[in-house]
Amino acid sequence: MKAPKFKKVTIYDYSHYEANMSNNGGSYGFWEVFEPVDHDQYDRSYHTTAEFEYCEFCGQFQRGDCGCGRCPEKVSEKEVLGLIKEANNDKSDEVYAEVEPWQLDLKKLRRRIEDHLRKTDNVSDLIFIANNVGVSISE
Numbered sequence: 463m464k465a466p467k468f469k470k471v472t473i474y475d476y477s478h479y480e481a482n483m484s485n486n487g488g489s490y491g492f493w494e495v496f497e498p499v500d501h502d503q504y505d506r507s508y509h510t511t512a513e514f515e516y517c518e519f520c521g522q523f524q525r526g527d528c529g530c531g532r533c534p535e536k537v538s539e540k541e542v543l544g545l546i547k548e549a550n551n552d553k554s555d556e557v558y559a560e561v562e563p564w565q566l567d568l569k570k571l572r573r574r575i576e577d578h579l580r581k582t583d584n585v586s587d588l589i590f591i592a593n594n595v596g597v598s599i600s601e
């Protein structure tokens with residue numbers, strides 16, 4: 463299984479934002495957050511500077527129930543990459559992407575993998591790993 467590329471991605475759209483009208487004056491900032499839930503699946507959530515009730519699952523201002531079911535939208539990593547690219551191509555300073563990469567502790571990760579490999583007797587796991595890291599399985 464491939465690991466997700468990003469720990470967190472935030473895409474900001476402040477193109478209609480005005481500081482003195484950003485709470486209830488109609489000129490709000492918006493941002494969307496993408497957090498991985500699987501190797502190629504990110505949950506999308508919506509946020510705003512407005513003080514009104516705003517559904518984080520569908521990004522709509524709501525009076526009562528928005529009717530979206532309040533279930534996070536799943537987005538593929540490819541789609542997230544496309545949204546990052548789109549935001550970065552925007553020439554204004556008002557639309558931009560903030561990308562948080564994984565901070566891996568390689569020493570710890572290597573030790574966990576070594577421990578797992580030492581204890582496993584799952585032959586197909588071992589063959590799979592050998593094939594993926596280029597280790598020969600023939601004598």
Ligand SMILES: [Zn+2]
Pocket residue numbers: 517518519520521522528529530531532
């Ligand atoms: Zn909703």
